[in-house]
Amino acid sequence: MSRLVRAADRLTVGSRAYARRLGARAAAWCARGRRDDLPGWRGALGIFVRLGLLALGVYLLARIVRAVPHVMWLLTGWWAVASWRAGKPSDTASEEAPSDTPAAPDVETVRTLLLTLIGTGSGVHLRAVLAHLQEHGQWEGRTVTDLRVHLERLEVPVDRSVKVAGTPTWGVRRRDLEPPSPAATVEASPAPSPAA
Structure with missing residues (x-):
């Protein structure tokens, strides 16, 4: 296997792992919004508020990227570095x-x-x-x-x-x-x- 194929494989595996990690963190953060001391929909209201905040964050990020397309290069570089680190093969x-x-x-x-x-x-x-x-x-x-x-x-x-x-x-x-x-x-x- 060539170096280029190994690097691409590491980025692919790392990207998947990092996306799963971000999704799990977002889901756990939203789940922590639930209040067990309140009955019914009131207890789950915190989850919906946090989901709304996440949606607002994604919307604002999309607006920023549309207004300043060069920001996409920074986001791409950040994602590539994070994926590279997450895809590091571990012998242990x-x-x-x-x-x-x-x-x-x-x-x-x-x-x-x-x-x-x-x-x-x-x-x-x-x-x-x-x-x-x-x-x-x-x-x-x-x-x-x-x-x-x-x-x-x-x-x-x-x-x-x-x-x-x-x-x-x-x-x-x-x-x-x-x-x-x-x-x-x-x-x-x-x-x-x-x-x-």
Whole structure:
């Protein structure tokens, strides 16, 4: 792979990662506007105010760029630098990933957490798992895709058509997490080979 291809790949990967990071930060900032001490729409009013502020910021930025097109060069340079930094390959990424996760890298600990979240149901959506983790101050700025990849790395079965409350999406089923019954694990004794 040539240097140019590697550089383009790094910018592409970094641009995606940086866009996801900005989106996650904006969503988290808007979500923090919710007030649990107020009932109904009044509690959610802060979210709408923050969404309005974000929309106003995008509108003003677009107006500035239309009025002074040269500003676009600065924005492009800023985005390229940020993407380059975000796309930096890390040799220790696989070693650092477990420390960022809410549960220990032990598969059984992850299974226990998932079974707890499933409760008496048949499965749980990954977005519900991610919301639970973020409520407890973990996996901030991460996406459902990040969680799915992490679970697949731990060999926890995930499925794209888990139906909870009538909605199918990515999730984990209870039957895939529970160990098989002892009767199912007993192997039949091998049949004696016929005498020659």
